[in-house]
Amino acid sequence: MTNEPAESAAPSTLSRRDFIRQAAAGFVAVTAIGVGGVNVMRAGGAPRDLAHSTGVVMPDPSLCIGCLTCEVVCSRVHREQGLSDKPRIRIFNDPATSVATVITEAYGDRGKYHQSPCLMCPDAPCHHVCPANALPVVPTVNARVIDEDKCIACGRCAAACPFPVFPESEATGRETHGQVTRITYDPAKNVYTKCDLCFWREEGPACVEACPVNVRIHQGIIHSDHLCLDKPASTPEHWAVQSAQDWQINL
Numbered sequence: 297m298t299n300e301p302a303e304s305a306a307p308s309t310l311s312r313r314d315f316i317r318q319a320a321a322g323f324v325a326v327t328a329i330g331v332g333g334v335n336v337m338r339a340g341g342a343p344r345d346l347a348h349s350t351g352v353v354m355p356d357p358s359l360c361i362g363c364l365t366c367e368v369v370c371s372r373v374h375r376e377q378g379l380s381d382k383p384r385i386r387i388f389n390d391p392a393t394s395v396a397t398v399i400t401e402a403y404g405d406r407g408k409y410h411q412s413p414c415l416m417c418p419d420a421p422c423h424h425v426c427p428a429n430a431l432p433v434v435p436t437v438n439a440r441v442i443d444e445d446k447c448i449a450c451g452r453c454a455a456a457c458p459f460p461v462f463p464e465s466e467a468t469g470r471e472t473h474g475q476v477t478r479i480t481y482d483p484a485k486n487v488y489t490k491c492d493l494c495f496w497r498e499e500g501p502a503c504v505e506a507c508p509v510n511v512r513i514h515q516g517i518i519h520s521d522h523l524c525l526d527k528p529a530s531t532p533e534h535w536a537v538q539s540a541q542d543w544q545i546n547l
């Protein structure tokens with residue numbers, strides 16, 4: 297079930313912007329990049345190939361109404377599995393978001409949000425830095441998943457994730473988690489947690505299923521050729537596009 301870290305190589309220090317630029321250009325042998333200037337170096341060198349995740353949660357901020365349904369259902373379905381109930385997707389205020397006309401027509405000025413889930417990176421730096429073998433690629437859907445039974449809460453995965461979230465002062469949910477990347481800490485369970493695509497659910501990610509904008513698009517009430525939260529196949533090509541979009545917004 298797990299992929300072990302690879303062997304030695306000279307560590308490199310890259311800015312997040314460099315990481316995205318090089319990764320988007322096909323450079324994927326990247327050492328983990330820390331947050332706040334702290335680099336967490338993987339013990340190994342060139343990462344082993346990871347199976348591509350079968351999907352990834354792909355948000356469109358222009359369609360988001362900030363209702364928090366995704367956060368609530370994420371918490372609930374994980375709690376029901378005995379897992380951390382910290383939401384794996386979070387919604388932030390983002391004045392830079394350009395709200396889609398169909399949303400303005402349906403909901404007035406309710407918009408300017410940004411969703412920030414895990415991007416299921418093909419090379420998943422978070423996977424490679426875990427010293428406890430607690431961040432495997434789960435075989436059913438190949439999602440990068442934290443095994444809460446093995447997690448020793450060292451925080452390396454969160455530090456290695458190159459994708460920041462907005463400042464928590466901009467989070468629309470009331471809870472603060474001290475979250476800075478796509479992996480967050482749960483003090484109640486003393487584990488870190490991240491999106492796992494709800495890998496046990498035949499229906500797929502609960503957030504994608506429950507998003508009311510998605511529901512209205514499916515019903516034909518809101519007209520859009522794509523969803524507010526979608527789940528496309530996770531390919532390197534898709535990741536390059538998604539990460540570049542996310543990166544521009546988050547810098």
Ligand code: SF4
Nearest residue numbers: 426447448450451453
């Ligand atoms: S916090 Fe847990 S999952 Fe993350 S690197 Fe440490 S042991 Fe692994």
Ligand code: SF4
Nearest residue numbers: 414415416417422457
């Ligand atoms: S947690 Fe971060 S590094 Fe890990 S797969 Fe998700 S976006 Fe990539």
Ligand code: SF4
Nearest residue numbers: 360361363364366507
């Ligand atoms: S459920 Fe959909 S519309 Fe509501 S906050 Fe989440 S992504 Fe936005």
